[in-house]
Amino acid sequence: MDPLSALITLTNFVLIPAFAYGSQLALGALGITLIYSILRFSHFAHGDIMAFGTMVVIFTTWGFQAIGITGGGIIPTALLAIPVGIAAMAVYLLVTDRLVYRFFRQVKARPLTFVMASLGVMFVTNGLTRLFIGTSERRFEDGERFIFSVRDFREWSGLAEGLALRSAQAITIITALLVMVALFWFLTRTKSGKSMRAYSDNEDLALLSGINPERVVTITWVIVAALVVTAGTLYGLDKGFRPINYFQLLLPMFAAAIVGGLGSPIGAIVGGYVVAFSEMGITYAWRRFFTHLMPEDMGPDSMLQLLPVDYKFAVTFAILVIVLIFRPTGIFRGKSI
């Protein structure tokens, strides 16, 4: 019996990775939720614009490294490249908005037409990303890899079980929290943020009180650019960059947004963590955890893994289905259009 070791195992293999992954999903889901509440459609290009933004960050990182700007060996150079990525992404999103979505807004097209258009944007963005950077995996993490490694932890604590905290995970968690705080501050304290919420609550009333819809839309796209580039870079630092993985993030991100309640920013964050912790918890082999908890000779024989890792989509989907059946508007009562 050794509950402390059990707790450390759990932290190392489930809690820390899930917390990092959940933060990345939450940032992605926040973007989806914002687009849904302001522009009123499900943005299917989200995964691919995330890949595109990350690609810009990777190229900038390489450029910075070439001219000698680095994170000083402590923080990844990619973090310094994020602002460039956000700027490029904001331009890209605003140009797509002018070329594609604005027309449909003017003719007041059905929401599904917007979704269809976002499919087109998805194709184009996907093609561009692959054209520029290819499909193979890219790692662009540099600087210190670990805050503390398994060995450091063992020497420090004298325990048999190890615990490691990778820089990418720590940076993800801290950055995500900062971004979320900043977003909430913006939405609740600034005039632009308030006009966004007003527009989202009641379009006609917002128009009557003199809010310029095009300005609200522009601000939304810029915020979405910041969110996707940050989320994409953090995900890439954590797990490596491959365009197809970003496309596949679409399902967990949407699940997170729906589980929390589409249109509710708090919901998107909670949803992100719910999805990440369930995915990790259900695909983790619990054998080691329970070996520590049980008396010496009673350890479990099987791996105690509820589902193989290949089925992480199934977990996401199951959560989604449960929410759709029992509470279709999500945990935080999102809106319905």
Added chain:
Amino acid sequence: MSVNWRNIGLFAAMGVVLLLTATLQSWQLALTILNMSLISAIMALGVNMQWGYAGLFNVGIMGFTAVGGLAAVLIAMPPVTEAWAAGGLGTILGLMLGLATILAAVAVYKRMTPGRLRGAAILGVIVVGWGVSRFFFAPATSAIQAVNPASEGYLGGLGLPVILAWPVGAVFAAGAAWVVGRISLGLRSDYLAIATLGISEIIIAILKHERWLARGVNNVTGIPRPVTRPVELQPQPWVQELAARLGWTVPETAAILSALGYAMLFTIVLAILIWLAEKALNSPWGRMMRAIRDNEVAARAMGKNVTRRHLNIFVLGSAVCGLAGAMMVSMDGQLTPGSYEPLRFTFLVWVMVIVGGSGNNWGSVLGAFVIWFLWVQVEPAGRWLMEIVTSNMDVDSDLRRHLLDSASYMRLFTMGVALLLVLRFSPRGLIPER
């Protein structure tokens, strides 16, 4: 009904383009494009039923075609008796117990009064049921996978004629669609999209992972074909005679004859489907569907059960996609779960329907032909373009090699642009709805 010369002209133009491909490039290429276009046309018909008639947004086409493809394996491959002996019983028992668990959980949910106790009871049923079914299932499947793993290691099929797999594939897809539809129809429209996106990823994950079912990523090859294979045609005297008369080589002639056989079979299926679809569209049922699509509230006020009708058409459309999936696998003679990509199987079909003209069956068919032709031909065109762009560059430069390598992604870009242009400037497509 008056003869619509414009539409006939569009189809004729497509035929001329295919003929030009045949004469300028090769007959084999043209026939390959034709066959895949016919299959794509069937998929597009299925999607058009859902989107064009009823306004349902299904982004899980890949999953439904893959399930149809699975039917081809389960129907046509010979059974692996050793594997059945090793773990057939355990697998079936495990699956049955799993199903029983779900049914028991549903029963508990319905019978007990809401509260903490009910939640605990459901959780208990699921945990116990899961454990028990895994107890039978896991050893049985690993026993199956151990049987001759290089070429078998799965249960095999029923050894029936492969044509039977086509309707069975449709039934499989319909089953999957029914489950998804029951859950997500009747909620807001985007939810169906997310749910279908999810189910299609899960179906692919199951096909890749459950090796006892269809060998997973090891692929099932050598699935019996509905048309005589070229290798068997070559020794036939009449084939050799024909080849001599046309001045072609014997293997080429045999390949073309085989492809023509598929083209005929597929055309028959497509013709039947189109006839049925047109009948349905112009019947009271079709008018009701379009009424529901155009104004759900009004249709509901007229006493139509919108959710039920949506479920009907969703299942029907998915069944057609499953049929196309089974046809595709029986033409390729192999099931390769690794090759199912959403961009190719889901979103490309969407481009076909939108470009062709949603709501119009002939439009979807034409869209399938046009888009598939572009999909095949844009890649060489992209490479050619890149050759020109890079002709001034150093032969060994990395940039040049990179640009040439990525030419194949031009087609994703082209498809996206085509979709956006049609949506913007001609939202009703090539052949608009009447």
